Amino acid sequence: MKSTYDPSAVESRWYTAWEDAGAFRPETNPDGAPYSIVIPPPNVTGVLHMGHALDLTIQDVLIRRKRMQGYRALWLPGTDHAGIATQNVVERELAKEGMSRHDLGREKFVEQVWTWKAKSGNRITEQMRTMGFSTDWTRERFTFDEGLSKAVRKVFVQLYDEGLIYRGNRIINWCPRCHTALSEIEVEHEDEAGELTHIKYPFVEGDGHITVATTRPETMLGDTAVAVHPDDERYRDAVGRLIRLPLLDREIPVVADEGVELEFGTGAVKVTPAHDPLDFEIGQRHGLDEIQVIDTEARITEHGGRFAGQDRFEAREAVRHELKKRGFLERIDDHHHSVGHCSRCGTVVEPMLSLQWFVKVKPLTIPAIEAVKDGRTRFVPKRWENNYFHWMENLRDWCISRQLWWGHGIPAWYCDDCDEVIVAEDDPTSCPSCASGDLTRDEDVLDTWFSSQLWPFSTMGWPEETDDLATYYPTTVLVTGFDIIYFWVARMMMMGLHFTGDVPFADVSIHGLIRTPDGRKMSKSSGNALDPLDLVERYGADPLRLSLIQAAAPGHDVPYDEAWTDAARRFGNKVWNALRFAVEHMEIRDVPASGGYPADPGPEDAWILGRLAEVTVEFDRLFDDYRFSDAYGLLYNFAWAEVFDWYLELAKTPLRDEKRAAATRATLGAVLRDLLKLLHPAIPFLTEDLWSELGDGSLLITTSWPEPPAVAGPGSMSTLQDLIIGLRRFRSEHQISPKTPIETTVSDPDGLSEPWWADHLSSLAGCNVVYGEAPDAGAMSRVIAGSVQAFIPLEGLVDIDAERTRIEKAIADSEGELARSHAKLTNPNFRDRAPAEVVAGEEAKADAAQQRLAKLGAQLEELG
RNA sequence: GGGCGUUUAGCUCAGUUGGGAGAGCGCUGCCCUUACAAGGCAGAGGUCGGCGGUUCGAGCCCGUCAACGCCCACCA
Secondary structure (H helix, E strand, O other), X not given: OXXXXXXHHHHHHHHXXXXXXXXXXXXXXXXXXXXXXXXXXXXXXOOXXXXXXXXXXXHHHHHHHHHHOOOEEEEEOEEEOOHHHHHHHHHHHHHHOOOOHHHHOHHXXXXXXXXXXXXXXXXXXXXXXXXXXXXOHHHOEEOOOHHHHHHHHHHHHHHHHOOOEEEEEEEEEEEOXXXXXXXXXXXXXXXXXXXXXXXXXXXXXXXXXXEEEEOOHHHHHHOOEEEEXXXXXXXXXXXXXXXXXXXXXXXXXXXXXOOOOOOOOOOXXXXXXXXXXXXXXXXXXXXXXXXXXXXXXXXXXXXXXXXXXXXXXXXXXXXXXXXXXXXXXEEEEEEEEEEEEEOOOXXXXXXXXXEEEEEOOHHHHHHHHHHHHOOOOEEEOOOHHHHHXXXXXXXXXXXXXXXXXXOOEOOEEEEOOOOOEEEOOOOXXXXXXXXXXXXXXOOOEEXXXXXXXXXXXXXXXXXXXXXXXXXXXXXXXXXXXXXHHHHHHHHHHHHHHHHHOOOOEEEEEEEOOEEOOOOOEOOOOOOOOOOHHHHHHHHOHHHHHHHHHHHOOOOOOEEOOHHHHHHHHHHHHHHHHHHHHHHHHOOHHHOOOOOOOOOOOOHHHHHHHXXXXXXXXXXXXXXXXXXXXHHHHHHHHHHHHHHHHHHHHHHHHHHOOHHHHHHHHHHHHHHHHHXXXXXXXXXXXXHHHHHOOOOOOOOHHHOOOOOOOOOOOOOOHHHHHHHHHHXXXXXXXXXXXXXXXXXXXXEOOOOOOOOOHHHHHHHHHOEEEEEOOOOOOOOEEEEEEOOEEEEEEOOOOOOHHHHHHHHHHHHHHHHHHXXXXXXXXXXXXXXXXXXXXXXXXXXXXXXXXXXXXXXHHHHHHHHO
16 A cells, blocks of 8 residues: 555546445345435536535535445436526537527427537536445436426326416516516516616696605606505595606506505506506506516516617616606615526516416415425424425415527417317327317427426336335435525425425425525636535545535534645545554454454443444434534544544554454454445545455445444553553653653552553653552652652753743642632522532542642652 | 524634533644654633523523524515
């Protein structure tokens, strides 16, 4: 073995070996209980970012452990066709050649997208391999592949037949740049500084006017009413009168509607039914005209009179200018309000009346809410359930049609003759109503999330009743960031319950977002995004994985700092060298794949085996609660501080003693082996590589998860450790060179010590030890560990003043400790109400401090 | 306008049944000790945001205030 760990060398070796062995397939454990995860499918044209790296590492860690525990563990991979995102990418490519999709035509363009997908679609899956993710590639799916498309179509048709999908004229969010409708959640609202323009709307008859306030003066061109609240005294007499709309001179009524806020603005609102959701509702209630004054390019339509053809923002200024000129402008106030932007391209969206397809979600939300309320699906951490409920309860109908070319076509046909609408799984050939008319297929495609929401069961073969569906659905856990609870998790719940009668997953493990070290959002656009593949190159995939898993406290954002990955790399080096140590001191091939704990362990062995047992149990407990960062933090510290720093050093002595070496070799081998197993889910490449040094040529990935060894008990090890630490500190404080042996007499009235201590005190603290009472040889320093004292002659070794300072400090510490204990113990309430073991513990503490003080006092006296 | 989160060592963060404050990085001193200098040993550093309450006992539970952040909302 080389003396240093080289991640890139290690990581190039194992992925194909695992895959060739079929280790990623659940069939590797044919008799195990099912355990399943479906990957949140990344965009097919995307590249792996830090968020994926975190999300997928968590899933891989879960799957690898379950696989080792013997479960039939399925991790199903795949990608999302990502309608609007992918189309945008390809359109940008075309734009470089000075072309638009319309130059190609729909068919050619879609072909082009498929070509692009074939070219770049494997990129992210290749990157997943680099990261070591053990997904079952034989089951890889794509939201646009044949089976999933069939599922989409069946779902659409059934929902339509059930009246849960309908087509209607509604206000939708339109992106003038992407040229498509968007759903509510594809719109990002941002608070912006704007202006509230107050406009005088004069009555047709008589004097006077009503002042309305608007942030979008250009929409006045489409006004068909002014609305006031029915209880508003100010406008009591105005209701029913007619207004002459400025600039256009259209006569519009004043209506009373409860949707108007009394307090806001002037209490009177201009009503533009074709360009505002609230106005649309008011318009419906009062039978108002809906005049579209802004078109799909965000330009003023011919209904806008002299403003026709102007861009909406240009028109805003022009309208305002004209109003002012004609004396209708009252005033303009500064006003902060939120403005909707397209989440894909950032363009300000235009609310607009449009004929689109919608899902009627209310009936679907009820069982989805119920399933979380009664615990069939559980969020971790639980507080995310509140967000889920809140969103579900306030959900409005979901606009699912998109005016794009890349996506699942809507299975609807319109008869040219009789206006019949046909929605069917199989393409119809003739109109069932009139049988004569030609059929024209709806040109729109479905929102990408319409197919993603079926993912947990469509990937398993639904609507066919496949073995996979029966075995792995519902899935065990969904791992995802809180940012797509609304987009995806909630919808999967609705669809899973509606179409399979069962929840799509039992647990939802929520993690946070990766942030920069200073807590900002990592994003490509702000140029602060780290590339996980670059980090893999510089530190290794295993170190990146370990650092992410350690940093990810459940449900919290992760400010990522490369220093963590660097630390994880050094940890890998430490593990590497620990195994190298074992290789040099024993026949490593003799280590069995499990068991092999010595029947007659030495005291050092018994101690570390006891600790291993405790850590194994605790690790499993934390892990099962999805507390990965705690679990791996525990393991990291156990491995480094206890196994490497203590046990390996302690083992050196018995390894030199042929009588004791056998038990220590067995322990060393077993402990390192179990450590490799426990670490494997987080750092699979390194542990697999080291595993190949020992054992029988089997793969670690499919070996068994460790059972905690039967506890042998800690013995006197902790007292010895305290003594060694005390002696090292003594040496450090008195600046005694490590090369200078310290002659010391160990006094042990309670018989805690053992003969074998002497070797360790020699090798680990540089002390030559004799056992006995304090020697009568002048002033002595003392190092105290419980009732054990190590006496060290002052003469020639220690500066008396320094020693006095050291003792005085120790006395001060002990006195403080004693005072705190004393205060508790003299409180009668404490004795009465605290549990007996807490009181006993406090008494023991006070006792120990007292004893220690007595010894320290005696020594101070000796110093004179 | 609602809801949620955060506030703990110089920095970034852990700390889930309330019972003696932790990690990584950084810092100080010593050491190339035959697994590892990508290392070892020893150490410094915290009124756990403020105030109040519950409790024998609070970083942890309750109330309140403050700062920062996020999400949701038909703020014309």
